[in-house]
Amino acid sequence: MTGQALVLFSGGQDSATCLAWALDRFERVETIGFDYGQRHKVELTCRAVFRNRIVAAFPHWAAKLGEDHTLPLEALGAVSDTALTRDTAIAMGANGLPTTFVPGRNLIFVTFAAALAYRRGLKHLVVGVCETDYSGYPDCRDDTLKALQVALNLGMESRFVVHTPLMWRDKAATWALAESLGGAALVEAVLEDTHSCYLGDRSQRHAWGYGCGTCPACELRRKGWEAWRAAG
Numbered sequence: 409m410t411g412q413a414l415v416l417f418s419g420g421q422d423s424a425t426c427l428a429w430a431l432d433r434f435e436r437v438e439t440i441g442f443d444y445g446q447r448h449k450v451e452l453t454c455r456a457v458f459r460n461r462i463v464a465a466f467p468h469w470a471a472k473l474g475e476d477h478t479l480p481l482e483a484l485g486a487v488s489d490t491a492l493t494r495d496t497a498i499a500m501g502a503n504g505l506p507t508t509f510v511p512g513r514n515l516i517f518v519t520f521a522a523a524l525a526y527r528r529g530l531k532h533l534v535v536g537v538c539e540t541d542y543s544g545y546p547d548c549r550d551d552t553l554k555a556l557q558v559a560l561n562l563g564m565e566s567r568f569v570v571h572t573p574l575m576w577r578d579k580a581a582t583w584a585l586a587e588s589l590g591g592a593a594l595v596e597a598v599l600e601d602t603h604s605c606y607l608g609d610r611s612q613r614h615a616w617g618y619g620c621g622t623c624p625a626c627e628l629r630r631k632g633w634e635a636w637r638a639a640g
Contacts, residue, residue, distance in 0.1 A: 412436040413532035413571075414525045416517055417459075417476075419451035420604040421617070421629060422536035422574055424458050424597070425582055428589045429573045430534045431462070431469040438474040438530065440521050444484040444513070450610055451603045452478065458601040465593050479520055484513065514547035515556060522560045522568055531568060538574040538582075550575050579632020580639065604629050 413430045417423045417439040430437045441455050455476070463470040514537060521533055537548040546552060550572065557570040574582055586594050598617070603610060605619030605626050612621060616633035619626040 410435055411532055412474075412530045413438070413534050414521055414528070414530045415439050415534040416521050416536065417441055417455055418536070419454035419458065419602060420536070420625075421579075421598055421602050422538065422582060422604075424602045425586045425589070426534050426536040426573055427458075427462070428469070428586060428594055430532075430571075431466075431472050432589050434532060435472065436474050437472055438477065438528065440477045440479065440524060442479050442481050442484075442517055442520070444481040450608045454601055454603045458597060461597045461601050465597065466590060477524060479524075481516065481520070484516060512547070514545070514552070518553070518556055518570065519560065522564065522566075525568065526564055526566060531566075532571060533568055534571045534573065536574055537572055538577060540574075540576055540578040540581075578635075579628050580635035583632055583636040584639075 411434055413434040413436070415423065415427045415430050415437060417427050418441055427437070427439060439455070439459065441452060443449070443452055455478075459473065459476060462473060514535070518533065518535060525531070525533060535553065537545075537553065539549050553570050553572055553575075557568060560566065560568050560570075573585070577585065583595065583598075586598050590597070600617070603618060606623040607620045609620040610618040612618065614621060614630065616630045619629065621630070
């Protein structure tokens with residue numbers, strides 16, 4: 409696929425796999441991350457480490473990897489009273505959504521990414537959301553992203569394409585995708601250099617990577633890893 413892309417790259421497993429997916433398809437790929445006061449801020453450090461691993465281990469992708477951008481969005485953390493932005497328990501809320509849901513987060517992220525892409529002449533936005541084994545977040549749904557693409561194109565008089573390569577993949581399929589894109593080297597990079605744990609715990613290295621091992625994000629990652637390995 410020709411063209412240039414901007415990947416919303418948090419530093420986690422899903423967005424790291426999406427970065428590899430984009431590098432495999434587009435002529436040039438830039439990345440964007442957001443500092444919104446998240447408890448698992450260590451993911452921002454992982455972003456640079458993973459990008460450096462890509463450059464070192466995959467020279468055919470290194471030539472395509474462009475600039476990285478990190479935007480401060482403290483206002484999102486300031487208006488959010490959630491388990492990702494406050495020292496509160498991770499649980500199911502009275503509204504039926506988990507307390508890790510940050511209202512408007514993906515809507516804001518993709519909108520800011522589109523504004524940057526507009527300035528830099530990038531037409532493809534790549535987002536690592538999925539509806540298969542997600543945590544109940546309504547801003548990860550396929551309908552949400554399709555509606556947002558329409559709104560962005562109308563509001564910016566552009567022709568952005570929002571790609572969601574993981575939308576119908578569970579975590580096991582995401583591990584399989586990483587292997588198909590970059591073999592064992594990419595799987596190892598995802599294991600070592602990405603972070604998905606909601607608590608920001610990198611003190612424990614499990615078979616499936618770093619994390620507390622008990623939060624919902626760690627549970628998903630572990631179950632996906634075990635299912636993928638069992639299928640292999």
